[in-house]
Amino acid sequence: MFDLPQSHALQRSKGRAFAAFGLRQGRARLVDLAQAGSAKLMLPRVQGDVPEVVFLNTSGGLTGGDRLSFDLTVGEGVRLSASTQTAERAYASTQGAAQMHIHATVAAGGRLDWLPQETILYQSSNLQRRTEIDLADTAACLTCESLVLGRAAMGEVLTHARLLDHRVIRRAGRPVWSETFLLDDTVLHHRDSPALLAGANALGLVALVAQGAEDAAAPLLAQASVAGAQVAASGWDGRCLVRVLAPDGLTLRKQMAQIIKTLSARPLPRVWLSGGTL
Secondary structure, X not given: XXXXXXXXXXXXXXXXXXXXXXXXXXXXXXXXXXXXXXXXXXXXXXOXXXXXXXXXXXXXXXXXXXXXXXXXXXXXXXXXXXXXXXXXXXOEXXXXXXXXXXXXXXXXXXXXXXXXXXXXXXXXXXXXXXXXXXXXXXXEEEEEEEEEEOOHHHOOOOOOOEEEEEEEEEEOOEEEEEEEEEEOHHHHHOOOOOOOOOOOXXXXXXXXXXXXXXXXXXHHHHOOOOOOOEEEEEEEOOEXXXXXXXXXXXXXXXXXXXXXXXXXXXXXXXXXXXXXXX
């Protein structure tokens, strides 16, 4: 009987975590919180007036059929920093794609720094992710994504995986930046092409949407890059986009940290310090 094919559905994880912040007596305070399933959040004590939120996935990673969502509401005049506890791992999948959704709303005069740690794609992983940030007219945001292809310490060379990653930032309901990124077997098989990954094993994106953000592009390019990393930046009409290619995850992390600290004018979230020397 043990030789029969396994046709029953496997148990999958689901989770949603939500937090809202508003001004109370002139200080940013937590005003609402909800969490369910494998999605949790922590509120570490920090110095200063910019609170931090740390999201985590207690299932330890994502595989086909898993569903995970993180939601934030940033009230008027609030600046909030949010990150993830550690790198998110996309495991091998035999039952379709894992689904991840991140959504944030930032009210007038507010700012969100959404700075998740890396996503590591394992061999045969399948992940669909959507990040949506809705800004009021006078709101701002800084966001990043870091992607590591395979587990270098295990000698894993990624040849079979799929990631469909859609990101959109809207201001007053109108998109100001939207991008869909697809990584699949075709890209991986031609990863040395300069039009694709140029041989990189790790890649990152940092996006700043704020008044005058376009002025940050040129100074960023003038900075010294971390050895081994390639950096490109563009700025226009209140937007600054920075892209990074790197040979490995640590090089990417160091370069991303340098860029984020420059664009945020703040220290990195403390959880970043546990992931490597910055």
